[in-house]
Amino acid sequence: MRYAAFLTALFLLIPPADAAIPPEIDPNASLAVVQRWIYNYRGKPDYAHVPAAVRVLFHAQTFKEPExxxxxLGFIAGAIGSNPARAEQLVDSFFPVPPEDEWVVVRAIAYSGLPDWRNLLRKIAPRMPGRQVMIDDYLAGRLPTLANIPLEETKPGMLDKLRGAFTRNPFAKDDKKVNTQLTFANSQDLLDTLWGYYFATGSHLPIERIISMLPWSKSRDTVDKLTVGSMARYTLASYAVRDTELREFLRSQLAQAPKDVKVPLGEAVDAADTVQLAAVRKEALAAVDELKTKGSDSRRNLDFWGQVGVGAVALGCVSAAALGQVAIGIPCVIGGSASQGLLSFWEKQQ
Structure with a gap:
């Protein structure tokens, strides 16, 4: 029930709409005060008190668990990017920064969207020598900015998978490496980062990015994508309940949205209009449980093709020949063992 618990916990993070907001942020204020201030910032930007709010976040050890x-993080990045003329002054005001939290400043600058973010990062680098590797990776493009993080990994096609399978040494030791590629599909905290950026700027760019994840709420591919897509739909509905401008923007996107976006976006708008959030939450949790119980669509499709067996392998040979892919070396030996071997290969690729 780990993913269901994760969904439930995130649903509970949606803040109350009518909380009183103090006019200033005391550096010794509680985290709850800063949270309410952040959630309401876009309605009445208070740029002068961003440094005090950030100091509270550091003092409360908010970044102890980056995920x-x-x-x-998104709010700080948005605050930096919202006022390019004062960005360097704002970043300077964060210091001194606890060494364990310096990564936040580095990533916030890289995620800020400033046209000149690299020069700002170079200027601030001498104050954070312990993060030089991370700084160099951002400057060299080895780590992506928020705008350049892909929605999901580009999956190799069927021929690419087969080419890799039959050119790999079958006796070589299979050294598995940790997949460090950052995508919205495999990093659920990035959805929160987009919301933080929106709270700081009121920009529709992060909202458009969130909308693009909505088809995953109907996906039965992976639990990660279903979780992120469901949370995208729920948070859009939840925040739009209290944000008339956001609700109108979402409604304006319906007419031009592609079909796979239009359905879940319409559900989010309808839930916001009627304040029926419980149904969206319930459906999301049920979908995650179903996926965990029954497996992905690709796994169920694999079971189906397992019944096709020999015919599927024969068709694969014909298709490869027609496409002139003889070089990939498909073993076109029609028989039960070949069929099961191919199915076993496909299972490992899911």
Missing amino acids: SAGIY
Whole structure:
């Protein structure tokens, strides 16, 4: 139930709409005060008190668990990017920064969207020598900015998979490496980062990015994508309940949205209009449980093709020949063992 618990916990993070907001942020204020201030910032930007709010976040050890701090990271990045003329002054005001939290400043600058973010990062680098590797990776493009993070990994096609399978040494030791490629599909905290950026700027760009994830709420491909897509739909509906401008923007996107976006976006708008959030949450949790119980569509399709067996392998040989892909070396030996071997290969690729 890990993913269901994750969904439930995130649903509970949606803040109350009518919380009183103090006019200023005391550096010794509680985290709850800063949270309410952030959630309401876009309605009445208070740029002068961003440094005090950030100091509270550092003092409260908000970034101790990076995967649960996305919304605060996004807010800081948005605050930096919202006023290019004062960006360097704002970043300077964050210091001194606890050494364990210096990564936040580095990533916030890279995620800020400033046209000149690289020069700002170079200027601030001498104050954070312990993060030089991370700084160099951003400057060299080895780590992506927020705008350049892909929605999901580009999956190799069928021929690419087969080419890799039959050119790999079958006796070589299979050294598995940790997949460090950052995507919205495999990093659920990035959704929070987009919301934090929106709270700081009111920009529709992060909202458009969130909308593009909505088809995953109907996906039965992976639990990660279903979770992120469901959370995208739920958070859009939840925040739009209290944000008339956001609700109108979402409604304006319906007419031009492609079909796979239009359905879940319409559900989010309808839930916001009627304040029926419980149904969206319930459907999301049920979908995650179903996926965990029954497996992905690709796994169920694999079971189906397992019944086709020999015919599927024969068709693969014909298709490869027609496409002139003889070089990939498909073993066109029609028989049960060949069929099962191919199915076993496909299972490992899911």
